[in-house]
Amino acid sequence: MTFISAIGSRVGEEIELKGWAYNFRSSGKIFFLQLRDGSGRVQVVYAQDALAPAHWDALRSLRIESSVIVRGTVKKDDRSPTGFELDGTSFALIQRAPEDYPIGKKEHGPDFLLDERHLWLRSERQWAIQRVRNTIINATFAYFNENGFIKFDTPILTPTSCEGTTELFEMPYFDEEQKAYLAQSGQLYLEAGIMALGRCFDFGPVFRAEKSKTRRHLAEFWMMDAEAAFVEHEGNMHIQEELILRIVKEVLEKNAYELRVLERDVEPLKKVQAPFVRLTHQEAVRQLRALGSDIGERSDLGADDETMLTEQYERPIFIEKYPAEVKAFYMKRDPSEPDRALNNDLLAPEGFGEIIGGSQREDHLETLLARIDEHRLSREPFEWYLDLRRYGSVPHSGFGYGLERIVGWICGLHHVRETIPFPRMMNRLKP
Ligand code: 4AD
Ligand code: MG
Numbered sequence: 001m002t003f004i005s006a007i008g009s010r011v012g013e014e015i016e017l018k019g020w021a022y023n024f025r026s027s028g029k030i031f032f033l034q035l036r037d038g039s040g041r042v043q044v045v046y047a048q049d050a051l052a053p054a055h056w057d058a059l060r061s062l063r064i065e066s067s068v069i070v071r072g073t074v075k076k077d078d079r080s081p082t083g084f085e086l087d088g089t090s091f092a093l094i095q096r097a098p099e100d101y102p103i104g105k106k107e108h109g110p111d112f113l114l115d116e117r118h119l120w121l122r123s124e125r126q127w128a129i130q131r132v133r134n135t136i137i138n139a140t141f142a143y144f145n146e147n148g149f150i151k152f153d154t155p156i157l158t159p160t161s162c163e164g165t166t167e168l169f170e171m172p173y174f175d176e177e178q179k180a181y182l183a184q185s186g187q188l189y190l191e192a193g194i195m196a197l198g199r200c201f202d203f204g205p206v207f208r209a210e211k212s213k214t215r216r217h218l219a220e221f222w223m224m225d226a227e228a229a230f231v232e233h234e235g236n237m238h239i240q241e242e243l244i245l246r247i248v249k250e251v252l253e254k255n256a257y258e259l260r261v262l263e264r265d266v267e268p269l270k271k272v273q274a275p276f277v278r279l280t281h282q283e284a285v286r287q288l289r290a291l292g293s294d295i296g297e298r299s300d301l302g303a304d305d306e307t308m309l310t311e312q313y314e315r316p317i318f319i320e321k322y323p324a325e326v327k328a329f330y331m332k333r334d335p336s337e338p339d340r341a342l343n344n345d346l347l348a349p350e351g352f353g354e355i356i357g358g359s360q361r362e363d364h365l366e367t368l369l370a371r372i373d374e375h376r377l378s379r380e381p382f383e384w385y386l387d388l389r390r391y392g393s394v395p396h397s398g399f400g401y402g403l404e405r406i407v408g409w410i411c412g413l414h415h416v417r418e419t420i421p422f423p424r425m426m427n428r429l430k431p
Helices: 004-010 053-060 110-115 124-146 187-197 233-254 256-261 281-290 303-310 365-374 380-390 403-411
Strands: 014-027 030-036 041-047 067-076 084-095 170-173 175-182 199-207 220-229 277-280 317-320 337-341 343-348 353-360 396-402
Touching: 004 014, 004 041, 004 084, 014 041, 014 053, 014 084, 030 053, 030 067, 030 084, 053 084, 124 199, 124 233, 124 256, 124 403, 187 199, 187 220, 187 380, 187 396, 220 233, 220 403, 233 256, 233 317, 233 343, 233 353, 233 396, 233 403, 277 281, 281 303, 281 317, 303 317, 303 343, 303 353, 343 403, 353 403, 365 380, 396 403
Parallel strands: 041 084, 277 317
Antiparallel strands: 014 030, 014 067, 030 041, 067 084, 170 175, 199 220, 220 396, 317 343, 343 353, 353 396
16 A cells, blocks of 8 residues: 655656545646545646546545545655645545535634544644654653663552542442542552663553643643652753653654644754753742742742743753652652752743653652651552562652643644643543
8 A cells, every 4th residue: 555655756656545535626627636645645636538537527526534545646746745746547435425524624713623623633733743742652662762661551540649639530449438540640650660670661641630721731641651760860850851852853853744734933942952951949939030920939830930931941941859848748858958859840941831740759668658647648558659668779760741741842732632632621521
């Protein structure tokens, strides 16, 4: 089977393509068919004289998004955005779509498009976004494979929370007494993984019952968690920097066409170079206040704060050492400032904000027990996690990225809802 993406090497040959008619027009005895096959788009030009009458009649009865089989001779065409065109020699319908394809050329609102998401995915922008997403996933796997990390699959049904109890999806588990929670992050399990395998990463859907309708929040999103034994705070940030550089480089190399479709200015992406900016939380607060934010000394950064800060720099920003009380129980404290965590967020430039959260983990049993108590968590469900500190505890660190946040940043999208095939948000569970 031939794909549109590969026709460049077939100039002068007659080929067959299978796909969908995303648009067409005719003028007298010429018919212009815009064909897409998933791999790309191409125009097929039919002249009535060159076509069997039955094929011409089928063409004339064509409707948007019908599935078709075409044959034609490939020629170079500099006016075409993809550089090629087909001189059509035959045409057949696989299935003729009805006349009422819901997505037309007129502007549609986001709610309408999200209701028609199963069809909206076919449009060129959505196609481009999913292809960039695919590159980001593959670059992530490539980076970890080349750096000694083992893919370790963490569970989705869990007995406890990882990131705090306010955003947990809860469900009955076989009987009325038992509850299961949908995972918010695979991190805690990954910590067990590295004590067996040294360095691990997971990649899968996670769930947050966030009652916030922001442009950055989904109820279901894809997270990559990475964890490494014998790596401390500094080393942890180095891995994050290398991973993000690798992702951006691969997208620039592999998705130039998609980024053009998205009208993404690639200059800011080219400026994503090492070293990333580094600010302590304290420095960030100082800068934010100078910029007019009313952020408190010991507060977490709000979305607006992140946006403001990233507009000051061209490179991604590490913000380190947050006040311990705004972060999770498992984070190790900074020995030189014990009321601060040895953690970092990574903010993407151009206003996009947090894409990664990470930290060194508390590896001392007694200290961790005290943290669990301070956070008013019950010890019992964490006994297995505490075992990791009882049997051969080592310094270790890790981080997690939100795939949709990275896709949104790299594609230059205002809202994360377009970055995932079927977004789940507070007010949306369909289709
Ligand atoms: O910062 P978070 O909550 O960190 C953790 O869950 C750690 N356990 C990760 C780890 O250390 N292994 O989430 C990590 C990332 C955030 O930086 C953000 O990019 C993304 O996940 N994220 C969301 N993305 C979309 N919708 C949401 N509701 C998100 N919440 C977090
Ligand atoms: Mg975070």
